[in-house]
Amino acid sequence: MKFIFFANNPDISFGKQAEILINELRKMGHSVIFIEHNSLPKLKQRAIELQKPDVVVVWTYFHDTGHQTMSINELPTKRDFYLVGFEVSDTTKLSEKAIEVTKGLNPDVLITPSKWSSKGFGELDIPIAILPHALDYEIYRQINSKPKIVFPSLEDDLKKVYVFASHSPDRKGVDIVKEVLPDICTKYPIQVIWKTWGVVDKSVISMPCRVFKAIGHTSKLNHYTLMKSSTHFFYPVRGGSFEIPVLEMLALGKTVVVPEQGAWTEIFLDKNDGYFISVKGFKRYWTDNPYHVGEFVEPDVHDAKQKLGLSLQNPLNIDTKKYLEYYSPQNVTSMFLDLIRK
Secondary structure, eight states: OEEEEEEOOTTSHHHHHHHHHHHHHHHTTOEEEEEETTSOHHHHHHHHHHHOOSEEEEEOOOOOTTOOOOOGGGSOSSOSSEEEEEOOOSSSOBOHHHHHHHHHHOOSEEEESOHHHHHTTOSOSSOEEEOOOOOOHHHHHHHTSOOSOOOTTSOTTSEEEEEEOSSOHHHHTHHHHHHHHHHHHHHSOEEEEEEESSOOOHHHHTSSSEEEEEESOOOHHHHHHHHHHOSEEEOOOOOOSOOHHHHHHHHTTOEEEEESSSGGGGTOSSGGGEEEEOEEEEEOOOSSOSSBOSOEEEEOHHHHHHHHHHHHHSOOOOOHHHHHHHTSHHHHHHHHHHHHHO
């Protein structure tokens, strides 16, 4: 088949997922053209005219002023191709604006990465299909090779708790992490790996914990080396449509602690593969987001502390093979093709 992907750059997670699909489709013998979202509309239209694709994939289509992506009016009014749209709901509900954009695009199938995310779209006449995200190729290279990078500040004799505080701190539950860790650090001999894109504030520095700080954008090699160096992943995340770090940590065999509700729970192939924090309700955090207008889950802080402590006492033994196989680029791309062929 002949595909055209209008997608994000692979330096963000959505673009990375599009890149994985494109690479695998090419390996399978399909013709695939990738055109970046911020390309001129005439270039996109001309590509469709010249290539006459069987399938056009618009891999994210929500957009605002200053963030050019594939606009509805950039597509031919008469379609001779199968149109796939990809989008997500990070909260329990999408705005009317998001729903209208979806209706305007009117894809033959709308792909989203979890059942949780699909519920945010409400009732649509458009078919919605679930396609999980795939593991990055680098995960496989990390597993099958000796460490190329050594971080002298990481202490070998300590359990290491990885904290993903890169962005959207309210969504990632960073405030819960800051509340839980000081007590945990006084009871258990651990080291915290604190991954963030921004500054590390005084509340982190003053914690009675051994903290290894990974600040700013890191290379994929560094990123996965740090993940591989950890023993636990403490992630009291409130919202999101999938949460790839949860999958990556399971594939690396780490003990994962996450809330009992949310899209990330669908990643687990066995419910005994994680520790799950009680959710005490729902709460809205993003009041100025034009698309994601619903609520996040609200993890119970006391139970988060209990579950992290329990996980440190009883680390889990994860069968990583099943995650590496099910979420492999090859398998996820096969799922994608099955959706196209239906």
